[in-house]
Structures are given as structure tokens and as C-alpha cells.
Amino acid sequence: MSRINDVGGMMGFPAIAEEPDEPAFHADWEAHVLALNAALIRRGVYNLDEFRDAIERMPPDAYLSSSYYEKWFTAITTLLVEKGIATPEELAGG
Amino acid sequence: MSGDHHASSAISERVRHVEALLEARGLVDEGEIDRRIDEFLAGGSPANGARITARAWVDPGFRDRLLTDANAAIREVGLSMAGGLQEQRLKVVANTSEEHNVVVCTLCSCYPIALLGPSPAWYKSEAYRSRVVRDPRGVLAEFGLDLPATTRITVWDASAESRYMVVPRRPEGTEGMPEEELAGVVTRKGLIGTAAV
Missing domain, CATH: 3.90.330.10 (Nitrile hydratase alpha /Thiocyanate hydrolase gamma)
Structure with missing residues (x-):
């Protein structure tokens, strides 16, 4: 059984786009997502394997239409709900 | 890839909100996020x-x-x-x-x-x-x-x-x-x- 992240050898993806002088992050929020994830793993809220799994079980359409750090943020919020840290409403600001 | 400006500002607000919530619940320390970003870039x-x-x-x-x-x-x-x-x-x-x-x-x-x-x-x-x-x-x-x-x-x-x-x-x-x-x-x-x- 494979999941949507398992793209090795899959047909149909376009040419590889290189960005000259690419920054480490394309927006501040990307850096904050990376740091939030590191903080939560260091604190033992979840571990690295759980984090990877949360990305890899995203629905295929959401996985393919999300940017790299959007996937990370989805995984973080998924795990915060599953671990009982916050409700989806709280995370959404409701 | 969803990288347009409006999408970026919406997610930016959501990330800020989640960060503030986790700080309020004591799961992220004040200043920890900036410190971890610096660590990553220096790593x-x-x-x-x-x-x-x-x-x-x-x-x-x-x-x-x-x-x-x-x-x-x-x-x-x-x-x-x-x-x-x-x-x-x-x-x-x-x-x-x-x-x-x-x-x-x-x-x-x-x-x-x-x-x-x-x-x-x-x-x-x-x-x-x-x-x-x-x-x-x-x-x-x-x-x-x-x-x-x-x-x-x-x-x-x-x-x-x-x-x-x-x-x-x-x-x-x-x-x-x-x-x-x-x-x-x-x-x-x-x-x-x-x-x-």
C-alpha cells in the first residue's frame, strides 16, 4: 500500500523548477512553522515519526496542492487535535 | 503550489494564532520560536x-x-x-x-x-x-x-x-x-x- 507522498517513479509531474538565490524561507511564517514543530517535538507533544505520518496521510488532493510548509502546518494542527492539546475550533481562532 | 500573496497572508495569521495559543498553554516558551529559527539557520x-x-x-x-x-x-x-x-x-x-x-x-x-x-x-x-x-x-x-x-x-x-x-x-x-x-x-x-x- 502506498500513500500520496510515495511519488518515486510516478508519471506526469512537470519539469523541475530551480530558483536562483533561493532564500531558506520564502516567508516568515514558514520559519515559524519549522520552529513550532521543533519546539513541540522537543517537548514530547509528538515525535518525528508521528509528524511524518501526519503529513503522509494527508488526502492526496490536499497533499499535492499544498506547499512544503503548508503541509507541515497541516500536520502540526492535525496532531495538536489528536493529542488533545486544542480543538479544531480553537486552532482556527473560533 | 499555492504561493500567492493572499494565501500567504491568511496562513501567516493562522500560524501566528496557533503559536500564541501554544504559548498561552505553556507548550512554547517566550522567545523559543526565534531561538529555534536561529538554531536552524546556524545548524x-x-x-x-x-x-x-x-x-x-x-x-x-x-x-x-x-x-x-x-x-x-x-x-x-x-x-x-x-x-x-x-x-x-x-x-x-x-x-x-x-x-x-x-x-x-x-x-x-x-x-x-x-x-x-x-x-x-x-x-x-x-x-x-x-x-x-x-x-x-x-x-x-x-x-x-x-x-x-x-x-x-x-x-x-x-x-x-x-x-x-x-x-x-x-x-x-x-x-x-x-x-x-x-x-x-x-x-x-x-x-x-x-x-x-
């Missing part, structure tokens, strides 16, 4: 991979040790794969006139950040991950690296526990160049295997 650079490569070019004994047990060998130059969330196994592979190596992570984005710094977006793209394992010669040509048909290409697929780095071929005309200067000719793409140096 690795292609200069480290370049330094390893230059040493391997000038010191055949180091090259042998590097290709046999990279985790141990890089400690000789003051580097380590233990600085992240978990110690990662490192395998270093060397290009020759007969063989070329290239690294990918088909499942996600595994990458030796300690030795190469943050990875480029193309490395994490579905396009690179899907295609380089099926048609490495064609993908390398897209990067401007046309290899002779006789060169054997090996693609190394990184995983959660294992990372790979390529030692590119030493450019001709660099005989007698000091080690530090040699490190200056090594590029990130050379260390991934998508360019010669």
Missing part, C-alpha cells in the same frame, strides 16, 4: 560539505574512511550528524569517471542539513522526487549536466534514518590548489549530484 551550511569534499580530494586516507564510515570520518573535521532531533546515519558516495551519484528523498525531503544547510525547494518538489528515479540521465540533463552514455548513474533514496552526500569529481587544473581554496569550488548541487563542479 548547517554547504560550506561543511565542501570542507569534507576538499579534504577527501587531498587526503586519500580520509577519502577511504569517509566512504567506509562517514559518521566517524566527518568527526575528524569537527562535524557530526547528531545535532538534529535524532542522530542520522550518513553514507557518502564519490563520483568517478565511470560512475555518477545523485541523491533524492522520494518520500519527502530527507537531506543532510548539517552538511548542506536548508534544502532547496526543487529538492522537495514532487517533480524532482518522482522523476529522478525513473529517468536520472534526463533529469540531470535538465540541470545542465550531460553525462556520457557510458557513465553509470546511481540514485540514492534517503530515508528518515539515512542521509547521503556526494563527493563530486575534482575539477581538472586544481592540482596544487590548497585545501581551503578547493572547498571554495564545491557547490551545493555538486554535493547532491545534480551538477559537476
